Amino acid sequence: MIRSLRVRLMLAAAVLAVLFMLALLPALQKAFSLALQESIEQRLASDVTTLISAARIERGQLKMPALLPDERFKLPESGLLGYIFDRNGTLVWRSRATRDQHIDYRPRYDGRGNEFARARQSDGEEFFVYDVEIKLLGGKSAAYSIVALQPVREYQHTLDGLREKLYLGFGAALLALLVLLWAGLTWGLRSLRHLSRELDQVESGAREGLSREHPRELLRLTGSLNRLLHSEREQRQRYRDSLDDLAHSLKTPLAVLQGVGESMGKGGDQREQARILQSQIERMSQQIDYQLQRASLRKSGLVRHQVELKPLLESLCNTLAKVYRDKRVQITVDVPDRARVPMEQGALLELLGNLLENAYRLCLEQVRVSLRGAAGELELCIEDDGMGVPPDQRQRILQRGERLDRQHPGQGIGLAVVKDIVDSYDARLHLDDSPLGGAAFRVVFILD
Incomplete structure (x- = not known):
């Protein structure tokens, strides 16, 4: 086609x-x-x-x-x-x-x-x-x-001589006409190329809307797209504000309930009821955190951001090195300079933070981050040399609230948030075995 x-x-x-x-x-x-x-x-x-x-x-x-x-x-x-x-x-x-x-x-x-x-x-x-x-x-x-x-x-x-001349003349005229048509179409479609460049700038976040410097026939289209962009930004902001308001309104009742549960736990006959109450409170808090992260990190409809990867990796690795300084983790970053990933910065920070924190926490001493591109795809891989994940458990740990590691604190929503972010960007998340001996999380982006 x-x-x-x-x-x-x-x-x-x-x-x-x-x-x-x-x-x-x-x-x-x-x-x-x-x-x-x-x-x-x-x-x-x-x-x-x-x-x-x-x-x-x-x-x-x-x-x-x-x-x-x-x-x-x-x-x-x-x-x-x-x-x-x-x-x-x-x-x-x-x-x-x-x-x-x-x-x-x-x-x-x-x-x-x-x-x-x-x-x-x-x-x-x-x-x-x-x-x-x-x-x-x-x-x-x-x-x-x-x-x-x-x-x-x-x-x-x-008559035969005339027919031959007509064929030659018509052939030359047709060729000249096609050249003129191509030039005319190129000139006529220049406004569409200008509109396409503006859309690219909108997708990359370089501009907020489309200009009105377009032919009259396209002004209705550009106006509709501008209204769509404005409506999307307002809707996303209202959504986030509503969730923030909900979270703040629930924090005080949850804190009160948690205090009641701790008071009840001091009495011997009410310890079981207190444990159940605290478990439900923790579950409610977990659901609130999960929904807040899920709502704030989804991909926008028209804007397509490109974020440079290496500076974010260096910042996150420096922070995690301080948190896990006792393990002396050796981090290997195999990422080309100036390489960019098609995600919003907040979403990319959340995705890298969860995967890197998971790798630092479960590794023995090595973590490797690499970025490869081929055949219209971009693959981000984060590996460690830990115990890995059994094949029959790989789908389960990507679900909300599921964890294999019970020795460290956490709510089990990190990988679920990663999976949501990856899905919202039409990417793919694979969990494989790493040559280092542990798990390899591979995020594959489809390049347009």
Whole structure:
């Protein structure tokens, strides 16, 4: 399927141009053929008039001068043939140019006056014939058919030459037309390319909306896109504000409940009820944290950010090195300078923070971060040399609240948030075995 609008328009215009020229070519050939035949008819009529002016009637007999006004009648190679027949169709005179010609033509003296037609000979050769009936000649009564003939092959040769020139001319005209169409479409679609550049700037976050410097036909589209962008920003902000308000409104009741649970836990007979109460409070707090992170880190609809990866990695690794300084983790960063990842900075920080914290916490002493790109994809891989994750547990730990490590504190929502962020960016998250011996989390982004 052709995805380029310019190529589609060009192909449609080229097909229409070719069809138009194919329809016009026969019409032009027919018009030229009729004009050429009309010209031949007029010339033959003029030749017949020359013969009539030279003819004389003496003592009831036709007399023609030895020298005719038109010398072509006596030149065999001229192709101009002249004949005079009487009322009975008997040949009474012929021009010198007809000496080597054997023309099988018999006029019909039927009062039609004059006639222009074609006559085909037994050998297949054709002639244009102009036949004029004469009743008065030189003021005297006469009954003759004066005929001028010309071979059709000359007409056909001229017509073939014209057809060849028409084909060449139409081919050159079509080529020039296609070049002009391509230039016109390129100029006409320049506004769409300008709109595309502005959309790229909106997606990258370089601008907040589209300008009004576009053709009138596109202003409605750009206005709708600007309203959509504005509405999306407002909706996302309202969503975040509402969740923040909800979280703040729940924090105080949860703190009160937690205090009540601790007070109840001090009494021996109410320890079980206190444990259940604190478990439910922790679960509620976990759900609130999860929903807040999930809502604030999802991909926006139109804006596509590009964030440089290496500075974020260095900042996070420095922070985690201080947190886990007793383990003396050796971090290897195999990321090209200036490499960018198609995510918002907040979402990328949350994703890297969860995966790196997970790797630092579970590794023995090595963590490796790498970035590879190939075939329209970008793969971010975070590995460690820890115990790894059994294959039958890999799907479970990506679910909310599920954890394999029970020795360290946590709510088990980190990987679930990572999975949500990856899904919101139409990326893929794979959990494999690492050559280092532990787990390898691979995030694969699809590049547009």
